[in-house]
Amino acid sequence: MVWIVFSWFLFNALLPDCKGNKGDNLIFLPFQVLIIAHVTAGMVNLTRHEKEKYFLTATGEKELFPSLHDPHSRELSVVIPAYNEELRMPVMLDEAMEYLENRQKQHPSFTYEVIVVDDGSKDKTTEVAMRYSRKYGAEKFRVLTLVRNRGKGGAVRMGTMSSRGRVILMADADGATKFADIDKVEAGINDLNPKPENMAISCGSRAHLEQESVAQRSMFRTFLMYGFHFLVWFFCVRGIKDTQCGFKLFTREAALKTFSSLHVERWAFDVELLYIAQCFKIPIAEVAVNWTEIEGSKLVPFWSWLQMGRDLVFIRLRYFTGAWSLQSSNKTD
Structure with missing residues (x-):
C-alpha cells in the first residue's frame, strides 16, 4: 500500500x-x-498473541516467557530468527550448541540460553527446533513460535524481549558466521568498557571481505551494494561499515534501550537499531568476523534492496517529523 x-x-x-x-x-x-x-508511519507494536507468551518444556507443559525488563539470570542469550529454516538451521544449531556446551564444561559458572524464534514458518522449523529443546532442556533451549510472520526484525525483537541474558547475541539461522566468533564480538564489548550504565553493542562485520565479494558479483549487484551503503551513511548511520551482518551482541541494557524503540520489522531493522543506538550515544564496536555465503537466502537482490532503500529514507524522515520517537522502554503485553 x-x-x-x-x-x-x-x-x-x-x-x-x-x-x-x-x-x-x-x-x-x-x-x-x-x-x-x-x-504511513506505524507505531512500535510489542503486543503478543496469547500463544506467543509461552514456551513448551520438554514434557509439553506451557511456561511463561520472562521479560527483558527483568534482571538477568543467564550470562548469555542467543536469539535466532528463523523463517522456513528446517533444512539450514540444524547445521548452525549443532555448531552453536557444541560451542556453548564445551564452554560451560570449561567454565561451570557460565550459563546460557538459546531462543529460536519461528517467524510464522510454513515448514517444520518449530518441530526441528523443539528436538533441541527436548535434548538440552527448556532451561537452555526455548522455541518461540510467532502466530504470523513479522519479518526478521520483528522476530529478533520478540526473542530479545523474552531473553534472560546479561548479554544478548543476535545470530542468523543459516550459520553464515562461525559461532565461535562470539569470542570476537565479546572482546569488542569488553573493549568498550560499558560502565557505569552498561550500554554497549558489538557488531560482527564483513567489511574486510568486501573487495573479494565485489570481484565475484555482477556490476549491477555491486552498484546496488554501494548504493545501499551510501543511503545508510547519508540518512541513518555513520562510522559503521557493515550494518547488515546478522551477528550482533548487545548488553542487556542496550538491548532494552534500542529494541523498545524499534519500528522496522523487515530487512532494514539493523539500520534503525544502530540509528537508535547512535541517537542514545550508545558505544558501538565493529569487529571483523568469518563469513560464508550460504545458499537459500530469503533476500531477493533487487526488490529487497529497493525495499531497504525506501525504509532507510523513511526511517530518517519519520524520526525527523516526529512520527516516530525514541522511548526509554516499552513493556510487552
Whole structure:
C-alpha cells in the first residue's frame, strides 16, 4: 500500500502539467515524500498473541516467557530468527550448541540460553527446533513460535524481549558466521568498557571481505551494494561499515534501550537499531568476523534492496517529523 501511494505521488510529480512543465511538480516532490513518510508511519507494536507468551518444556507443559525488563539470570542469550529454516538451521544449531556446551564444561559458572524464534514458518522449523529443546532442556533451549510472520526484525525483537541474558547475541539461522566468533564480538564489548550504565553493542562485520565479494558479483549487484551503503551513511548511520551482518551482541541494557524503540520489522531493522543506538550515544564496536555465503537466502537482490532503500529514507524522515520517537522502554503485553 505504501508503494502504491508513493508511486502515485511520484507519477504526478514527474507527469507534465497541461503546459508541458514538470519542473514545478518536482519542486514539491520532497514535500510529498515527507508527507507520505509521516502519514504511513506505524507505531512500535510489542503486543503478543496469547500463544506467543509461552514456551513448551520438554514434557509439553506451557511456561511463561520472562521479560527483558527483568534482571538477568543467564550470562548469555542467543536469539535466532528463523523463517522456513528446517533444512539450514540444524547445521548452525549443532555448531552453536557444541560451542556453548564445551564452554560451560570449561567454565561451570557460565550459563546460557538459546531462543529460536519461528517467524510464522510454513515448514517444520518449530518441530526441528523443539528436538533441541527436548535434548538440552527448556532451561537452555526455548522455541518461540510467532502466530504470523513479522519479518526478521520483528522476530529478533520478540526473542530479545523474552531473553534472560546479561548479554544478548543476535545470530542468523543459516550459520553464515562461525559461532565461535562470539569470542570476537565479546572482546569488542569488553573493549568498550560499558560502565557505569552498561550500554554497549558489538557488531560482527564483513567489511574486510568486501573487495573479494565485489570481484565475484555482477556490476549491477555491486552498484546496488554501494548504493545501499551510501543511503545508510547519508540518512541513518555513520562510522559503521557493515550494518547488515546478522551477528550482533548487545548488553542487556542496550538491548532494552534500542529494541523498545524499534519500528522496522523487515530487512532494514539493523539500520534503525544502530540509528537508535547512535541517537542514545550508545558505544558501538565493529569487529571483523568469518563469513560464508550460504545458499537459500530469503533476500531477493533487487526488490529487497529497493525495499531497504525506501525504509532507510523513511526511517530518517519519520524520526525527523516526529512520527516516530525514541522511548526509554516499552513493556510487552
